Amino acid sequence: MLTRLFTPLDIGPARLRNRIVSTGHDTVMAQDGKVTDRLVAYHRARARGGAGLIVLQVGGVHGSARYTSHALMADTDACVEGYGRLAEAGHAHGATVFAQLFHGGAEVMDAEDGSLGVSYSASAVPTERFRVFPRAMPYALVREVVDGFAAAALRLRAAGLDGVEIVASHGYLPAQFLNPATNRRTDAYGGSWQNRLRFLREVLEATGEAVRGHLAVGLRISIGEAYDRGLSEDEALRAVTELDAAGLLDYVSVTTGTSATLAGSDHIVPPMTRDSLCTTAQSRRVKQAVSVPVIVAGRVNQPQDAELLLERGDADAAGMTRALICDPELPAYAQRGDLVGIRACIGCNQACIGHFHSGHPISCIQRPETGREEVYGLLTPARRAREVLVAGAGPAGLKAAVVAAQRGHRVTVYDAGRRPGGQVLLAQQLPGRAEFGGAVTNLLEEARRASVQIKSGVTVDASLVRQQAPDAVVVATGARPHRPELDAAEAVVRDAWEVIAGARLPRGRVLVADWRGDWTAIGVAVLLAERGHRVVLATTGYQAGESLQQYTRDELLRQLLSHKVEIVPLTRLYGADADTVYLQHVLTDEPVLVEGVASVVLALGHAPVTGLAEEIEAALPEAQRPELHLIGDCLSPRTVEEAVLEGMRLGHAL
Structure with missing residues (x-):
């Protein structure tokens, strides 16, 4: 029983309906620094699915905080309307909505025209991962940025949000001031511990003065940056403890790692090789040291995991961001006790953080509807129920079958193998990749619920198609290993x-x-x-x-x-x-x-298996030939992401 997960939680003046949190993450859905319809639809889906708290992606508090061309900005009054739409979308479905306030300091990736801008940090210390050499912030700029946090918070209050979260995690600007390796200043913001803490303390003081009592004011921080010159666990814990004792915090959101190094950044979105609940040791230290609620993120994939960390006292709420990207309906399923129906995240990182790193709107290889809610967010019933035959029970064929059946078609999937799953059955056998098999486990459960018939050990040919006489045939026969011509007669x-x-x-x-x-x-x-x-x-x-x-x-x-x-x-x-x-x-x-x-x-690589489509076209006269569709690797060998995406698109189109 998930007795703790679905109890309310008070954070400052805000109340969460449950302890499931979509933590702040960039979506690459902002445009020109502003909220878009696509971003609103994305967060509306998570609110509709039952998330207790949605923390929006970072909003830049000053012009120098625009770290990438697709950043969301909160530095002018022009942001209020868009943030208001996000607040309204969340509130309409019972979710509480916070927003992150951000300055990345030295962390700058690109500008809109592809050039690199000037970055500012506590000191002129180069970054390793993005190869940026920042300028030391002049005193006047430090004051501007502190005031920028407070001004941005006032804008979010005007927009109707419920809280703001100051981002001091992952080696961003507040952490650059805290860390003696990146703060070599000799003024009031450098040197001693209290001087290095001054920037973050003043940001929280100014933000609190602007909105306390109206909005929750929280802090996201890495409890250890996984880097020998990064902010240590003890230093971060000391900062949190002192800020809490000063009454400046309504909650703490715990994570680990830093964006400044390759190894440190790997902790930001831990892949499937990392254990579930991999950050709870750090959150437990914070929980024992502060008087305010604690949120933790780090491979909390399942409601059972979230319940466990709450039961153990590791935190008061669970950040389940990728789990909600993979299945926005997770809270609703969990609350009614239908845990098997949840499409579990497999930690592949391909279409979520992978899309972000390539500059594309985030999605999910298992649920390509994510990020495409405006087009594929709702299923429309088919105008006429049709007989659909799917050849191949890999990810492409299964996804097409599921969506088509959910729309009212009668779907039968045939697969030549003994077990459905295609190449996923091989992928899951590699070291550290066992969790990848969940992509097929989830699809098979969806197929079962949609009443899709699956027949294994059957090779589809033109004779079977003639016998079954379907209205449409979906060819998803996959690919086989490509073996080029090689001079290797004597080799194994x-x-x-x-x-x-x-x-x-x-x-x-x-x-x-x-x-x-x-x-x-x-x-x-x-x-x-x-x-x-x-x-x-x-x-x-x-x-x-x-x-x-x-x-x-x-x-x-x-x-x-x-x-x-x-x-x-x-x-x-x-x-x-x-x-x-x-x-x-x-x-x-x-x-x-x-x-x-x-x-x-x-x-x-792989070569497409296209024989069935060619056989059908050759064996059946055009008048007897069913509608024919090729998807996935048999169309062009790529990855699971493209296979599932094409299956979804076809399922909607049939």
């Missing part, structure tokens, strides 16, 4: 799929040839290393995992390093003999030889 050559499925290789060194730069080659390399092989990973890219979202890639690169896998970048496979692999440098065309290799494993 296997496909990555064969190795994942258990094929054994001769003793000795193995070379894994990588073309896509995704999880496949890295996963196979680690798998082989765990089986006792010495492994070389040769990739056509600048580095292994180049196509992956950074946090996921970093975790996988750590695995390669820990298993002593040798990485040979910028090389393509040319050929192999009994003990030597011949590579070619992709920039110079010069040969690169790797000797002493007993076998080669190919991770060179």
